[in-house]
Amino acid sequence: MTVNKYFSENKNPTEQNLLEDIAIEIIQMAGTDIKYIPRNMINNDEILNENNRALFEKGITIEAYLNNAENYGGQGYFIGQFGNVVDRTMSFSIAKKRFKQEVKMDFPKEGDLIYVPWNNALFQIDYVEHETNFYQHQKNYLFELKCSLFTASYEEFETEIDKVDEQLDRDVFNDDGYAQNEEIIEESQDILDFSEENPLGDL
Amino acid sequence: MAIYLATIRKTIAAFGSIFSDIYINRYTESGGNGEIMNTLKVPLRYSPADKFLTILKETVRDGSAVRLKHTLPRMSFEMLGMDYDSTRKLLSMNGMCPVDVSTTAGIAQYFRQMNPVPYNYNFRLSIAAKKTEDIFQVVEQIFPHFAPSYNLTIKDVESMGITRDVPVIIESIEKEDNYDGTYEDNRIVVWHLYFKVKGYIYPPITNADVIKSVETTLYDKTKTSNTKIEKITVSVDPIDAKYEDEWTIETDIEDFTITR
Numbered sequence: 001m002t003v004n005k006y007f008s009e010n011k012n013p014t015e016q017n018l019l020e021d022i023a024i025e026i027i028q029m030a031g032t033d034i035k036y037i038p039r040n041m042i043n044n045d046e047i048l049n050e051n052n053r054a055l056f057e058k059g060i061t062i063e064a065y066l067n068n069a070e071n072y073g074g075q076g077y078f079i080g081q082f083g084n085v086v087d088r089t090m091s092f093s094i095a096k097k098r099f100k101q102e103v104k105m106d107f108p109k110e111g112d113l114i115y116v117p118w119n120n121a122l123f124q125i126d127y128v129e130h131e132t133n134f135y136q137h138q139k140n141y142l143f144e145l146k147c148s149l150f151t152a153s154y155e156e157f158e159t160e161i162d163k164v165d166e167q168l169d170r171d172v173f174n175d176d177g178y179a180q181n182e183e184i185i186e187e188s189q190d191i192l193d194f195s196e197e198n199p200l201g202d203l
Numbered sequence: 204m205a206i207y208l209a210t211i212r213k214t215i216a217a218f219g220s221i222f223s224d225i226y227i228n229r230y231t232e233s234g235g236n237g238e239i240m241n242t243l244k245v246p247l248r249y250s251p252a253d254k255f256l257t258i259l260k261e262t263v264r265d266g267s268a269v270r271l272k273h274t275l276p277r278m279s280f281e282m283l284g285m286d287y288d289s290t291r292k293l294l295s296m297n298g299m300c301p302v303d304v305s306t307t308a309g310i311a312q313y314f315r316q317m318n319p320v321p322y323n324y325n326f327r328l329s330i331a332a333k334k335t336e337d338i339f340q341v342v343e344q345i346f347p348h349f350a351p352s353y354n355l356t357i358k359d360v361e362s363m364g365i366t367r368d369v370p371v372i373i374e375s376i377e378k379e380d381n382y383d384g385t386y387e388d389n390r391i392v393v394w395h396l397y398f399k400v401k402g403y404i405y406p407p408i409t410n411a412d413v414i415k416s417v418e419t420t421l422y423d424k425t426k427t428s429n430t431k432i433e434k435i436t437v438s439v440d441p442i443d444a445k446y447e448d449e450w451t452i453e454t455d456i457e458d459f460t461i462t463r
Contacts, residue, residue, distance in 0.1 A: 179246030188220030
């Protein structure tokens, strides 16, 4: 016994296109413009399996629907061992067809970034759900991007998004109100009887 | 009156100063190969803090700065606790008694302080980074100097002229790396380095006046008698002389046997 061919197996391209167009239209009406920033992995460590050098060199505008209806996800602000942590998560839906048209990539990639202009937030894509809404008319029309606020670590930014490029410029990056290096050095000058130069620190 | 010598605070600052000048390089290729593109100082912080002071330093809440989760690499340190070290105990009744002629308009002031009490300070230094290689760059600057100890010369009690070599000993190293789990949990690599600092806690400094007159009385003490024989008084003349004045030592002997 197989499924009833008059009711199931509905993969009529016309129906699929209609659904896709409706999805795109809804995102364009109820969504927001974001900047999609691809990660250019210049150098990967083949032993430690890490992306050693990343360049973010463009920000492409595309519309996205915010799946968080009321607020961010995540734990919010908390104080950790290393100071403030802002744990915010957000989920975006992007139409597959529109993504290919605008970004010129087949699909979003984990590790790429999303800049949301209206709240001045930079998110990293942690996971891309390719099967969101699960095969309506046997096809998927959306990518769901599960994102969290970006942890910056001296990457290279040439996105032409002024706020991002200026703040994450590695030459000025360190001034986040976190470091106490200078205060500790100043205090220790009165405490230590240490006329020689600190042996630590010369790489 | 409470005496606060801030010895623990000094030890914390001295410990932090060892790690306040550490850098990482960004290379054009992995494994430290290629050219150095940037050299970055690793931020260091003493972990415990007032929560409101910490949140007030956050600049993204008014929207003026791009919102990020945080920035890495970072280092933080914390004093975890202290314990008494009986193996380094000093004689309790011994101490130091330096003279300070610079105080109280030239009058010699003697300060006395008993021996300090040995305490071990337990510290943790934590290093967090997005990439393991950043951690390697940091620890490879630290480890060569600890074999397993590194000596800090701390001016413990400057007014008493006490300067001590304090060994900082690396005890253990732990590694955290949450590379497993769901893709929505961000990876962070953290190494914890545990240290023991062999320090001291100092008793209060007391102001000891100069002894200018000493009396000694001699008795003929037997089973049947207890007769005062002689009283010897040794004193500075004049008795109110200052340290830098002209003065002599006078000895006066009062003989009680004559009147018997």
